[in-house]
Amino acid sequence: MSFRFSATVQSRGFEVSLALGPAETVAVLGANGAGKSTLLAVIAGLLRPDSGQADVDGKVLFDLGEAAAGGIWTAPHRRGTALLAQEPLLFPHLSALDNVAFGPRSAGLSRPASREAARHWLREVDAESLASRRPARLSGGQAQRIAIARSLAANPEILLLDEPMAALDVHAAPLLRRLLKRVLAGRRAIIVTHDVLDALMLADRIIVLDNGGIAEEGPTKEVLRKPRSPFAARLAGLNLLTGTLSGDGITSGDGLHLAGHLEDGGQAGDDGIAVFPPSAVSVFPTAAHGSPRNTLPVTITDLEPHGDQVRVRAGGLSADITPAASADLGLAPGMTVYFVIKATAVSIYPA
């Protein structure tokens, strides 16, 4: 009893295979254009891949060979893959209740029975009082709640969520996230998101897409604690440096050496990854200070506010310092400074 999927879409350089357990929620993360939306569109049957297979609980969604010949292609409405997009896309001519009743009605239920089912799902999302409203008279958060009820009412085998919180304001998003956490429990779902909080709260597992392929996957906490891809590291708010393991640390491709403590017993000469938080990085105008072993000369690319700190971005790494320190040093993009990193804060593990 599971969902298995693999597909290639050559025109978008997309090649992904994944599997989901019966009650598993997976968060799909990645930069824009990494293939997240393509993944959902192929699963939902809105985009036909060049080749691949997918089945859910023994039902074949598609089975397309390498050759152009026929194959199996199940139409979107027979797949049981309800899609919830960024915008709620409630049918504007139907009341909230009839929007939610749309799935049950399409499944062949009578009008009263489908409305009864719709009421149940509106209660589930705490929106029963909105039943008679037209979508034009709902706020963004309310509309997205109705849209969630509508997706659930269709009783999907896989719920596909495409950045469901992205279009909401900061007040509506937390409420909806809690709601999703409640209704996704015990369901199979794939949630595409930009937000690490969504992944932490809603997903059992993370898949990081990059350039149309899977760059990294694993249990959410594991990936965020020990990211192996630059994207996941940025997501977790960590600096990441890849290179070759040596006796006391790691040496990157462009010759930078970083000392730290090796985890999981990697061998010298193996490929490795070093991870450290921006708060463990100090910024100095000259190389003379701090531990001589972990001093990296870098050129500042950006300064940006980060909480009550200033985040200094340079050479793909970040340092968090106080605004006062930034002003004292007179930091500006283009300046060459030295990032000094405490060796004890650097975790190094094999790639």
Next chain:
Amino acid sequence: MSSANRGYAGVPAWIYVVAALGGLLVLLPLGAMLARVNWGRFIPLITSESSLTALWLSLRTSAASTILCVVLGVPLALVLARGSFPGQRVLRSLVLLPLVLPPVVGGIALLYTFGRQGLLGRSLEFAGIQIAFSTTAVVLAQTFVALPFLVVSLEGALRTAGNRYEAVAATLGARPTTVLRRVTVPLVLPGLASGAVLSFARSLGEFGATLTFAGSLQGVTRTLPLEIYLQRETDADAAVALSLVLVLVAVIVVGLSRRPSRSTNLGAAP
């Protein structure tokens, strides 16, 4: 909307002058016609038997051709807006051809299709069906010229609406026919309605194709425009009076199609 605090319009003053000329070109002739109406004889003229027969025939045939336009035009617009097949662009241009074709040419084309010696007419005659110079021919001629109005209007509405609602409906388990009935058609209903009204108006005014293909038999094919043309030869007052009736009907029809659309709030998602 108060005129006191409007935003910057960016329209040069001289544009208003040219625009006024354009407006005059449309309104002045109507006014001139209005001035020529013989009000004393107006009611008797428009209620004469031949006038009422022509008006009734015009309304019936225009209603029939509007229905035909909807039945044939909705699938055509859907296929042109949403489908993808070889020759789609060519088909779109050809379907729109009657918009720019002289109606007389359309009438001749129809005659060589459905006429006694026509492409299909010969087979139809064997089956005992004669179309040319019948009321059916009037409806066909009107449909021929009016169909593009419905297709253009609806295709535009379909393209503006996009197909994202349809994709969502499909993932909720709705069959394509259900999606069409419960999502697509309700979403483009304003476009469909205005297309139907325009088709009705075009059918009502149809003259050239009707005269060529259906002739001018009183009560059978002589619609109001044909009656007006005929009366003009003998009784100018009657022609003017009937013209005014057509202008009134046209004004009502255009008014209906320009009515602000209901609060369906297309595209402007909250």
